[in-house]
Amino acid sequence: MLTLTSLGGAGTVTGSKHLLAHNDTRILIDCGLFQGLKNLRDLNWEPLPIDPSSIDAVVLTHAHLDHSGYLPRLVREGFRGKIFATAATSDIAELILMDSAHLNEKDAEYANRKGFSKHKPALPLYGSHDAERALEFFTSVPFGEVVRLPGGATLRFRHAGHILGAATADIEWGGRRIAFSGDIGRYDDPVLPDPEAVPEADYVLVESTYGNRVHDPADPTEALGAIVKRTVERGGTLVIPAFAVGRAQSLLYHLWKLKTNGQLANVPIYLDSPMAIDATNLLHAHRADHRLPVEVCTAVCAVATYTRDVEGSKAITASPYPKVVISASGMATGGRVLHHLKAFAPDSKNTILFSGFQSAGTRGRAMLQGAHETKIHGEWIPVQAEVAELSMLSAHADANELMRWLSGFRRAPSRAFIVHGEDDASEALRVRIDRELGWNATIPRMNQSFDL
Structure with missing residues (x-):
């Protein structure tokens, strides 16, 4: 049986x-x-x-x-x-x-x-x-x-x-x-x-x-570009809590397309997650498992500045200039992204962008449902930043x-x-x-x- x-x-x-x-x-x-x-x-x-x-x-x-x-x-x-x-x-x-x-x-x-x-x-x-x-x-x-x-x-x-x-x-x-x-x-x-x-x-x-x-049928590159544009025009920072494996690499692809199309100008992009960096490097090791040609894979992986050490991560948080920050974890349950949320969530010129499923009981789900504050490291942090979602990137x-x-x-x-x-x-x-x-x-x- x-x-x-x-x-x-x-x-x-x-x-x-x-x-x-x-x-x-x-x-x-x-x-x-x-x-x-x-x-x-x-x-x-x-x-x-x-x-x-x-x-x-x-x-x-x-x-x-x-x-x-x-x-x-x-x-x-x-x-x-x-x-x-x-x-x-x-x-x-x-x-x-x-x-x-x-x-x-x-x-x-x-x-x-x-x-x-x-x-x-x-x-x-x-x-x-x-x-x-x-x-x-x-x-x-x-x-x-x-x-x-x-x-x-x-x-x-x-x-x-x-x-x-x-x-x-x-x-x-x-x-x-x-x-x-x-x-x-x-x-x-x-x-x-x-x-x-x-x-x-x-x-x-x-x-x-x-x-x-059913996911939004809109073009994800265009939708992401619109969010980056309005955030940067406000002088803000776009923080993207992202799953280190899968979501981070897809985001790099769409940001590379925006760069290639001239839509990102000189906006710096940071991948602030050692695990996401390692996972991105695995695209080269397993080329038969994805669609990207070698030259595109190389360009996509090079679109962001990689930050491995804590001091580099702190420097990103301290920078007042507009930028895109991709950091784990994807549901904002832990990881370096929490430090970025503490720094950028209280300011309305910034944007917090979720690009994957947010489970019940996570900070990500609460923020998408309109929470005006979130508890991080024992401290209640106000959420005044724009909170956006790109479900088509799931x-x-x-x-x-x-x-x-x-x-x-x-x-x-x-x-x-x-x-x-x-x-x-x-x-x-x-x-x-x-x-x-x-x-x-x-x-x-x-x-x-x-x-x-």
Whole structure:
């Protein structure tokens, strides 16, 4: 009997973990951290419903923290199997997991120094040693190649767009074929390939981040240019909280286009995120995984001034001149961007621009919903700057694009499972799948099991 259980990413847009079990073998598809609301983040500290040492393998669709970030904890708790991922995902996971481990250690150290933790001493969810051990279990799988997994299962990765190396996972096991969407990217993206169709499957797990929304069809370069122009004309600074992997590189592309078209004149652009800098350099290492010709890739990567050290970051904050600052994190939950928000959010001549999904419970979501102040480093900061959003820059497929990907199946699967979405988004996608495709679609609850 083959069973499916979602241990995360069910009823929420974070913490993706989907478990396939057949006889005595267990394969986990994605292994993400819960982010956003505190009640979700607290789940990271709860023991998994199954013993991590009983999991035989992990299949990783891509490296974003909400899909990969629990891996060091899994290893710490006893997992010893292989982690199957594309080569680019393996490289990006190294950046993300080591950074996450460092932040966990810093948070624990800060809690101990300030004495506000209930635990004496406060401990990190995992540390750098755990992340390093997790990276030892990675094995790279080329796109399109069928590889064997434990228990007689097979795996094939196809391009998903979204970020460099992102894949859909086609798993055949126990006479059943299950397609996992991971996170589906955009069609006609200038940097990343289109999401690849999966010809057939008995079951499909599909993300629903934007299951109830359609992105603005406006040209993203023009829309970004208009925001830069009005901000600079006010003498202001444009601060863009950006996901270090994926969003930062797309922003550099559109800013390069504006520079090439003469629309940015001499406005300086700063990429103030060591991880985003490293991720941008990976575009050169994995040229087959994106659309940019070599000369364009080189020009895009050179459009910004890279800032690695803290002193350089402080100099950007101190500068009174108009500029564009791209900095992590994308939902303004941490990272260097918080220092820029403290400096620039109180002044109405500046702009804070969000360019990706903002989860419930994050500063980004609150600011987009009109919050007039935000708490940073224990201090309430007024938000007088213009707050803008460019949804068309999102790396996630919108509702129409999700339906386009699902329409690529040559026959209807026995059932579609709708995951990785907030309740209203998942339900909206379920209704569309039922109405337009006539498929049997289900929104699983956390830890609910299904016989396949």
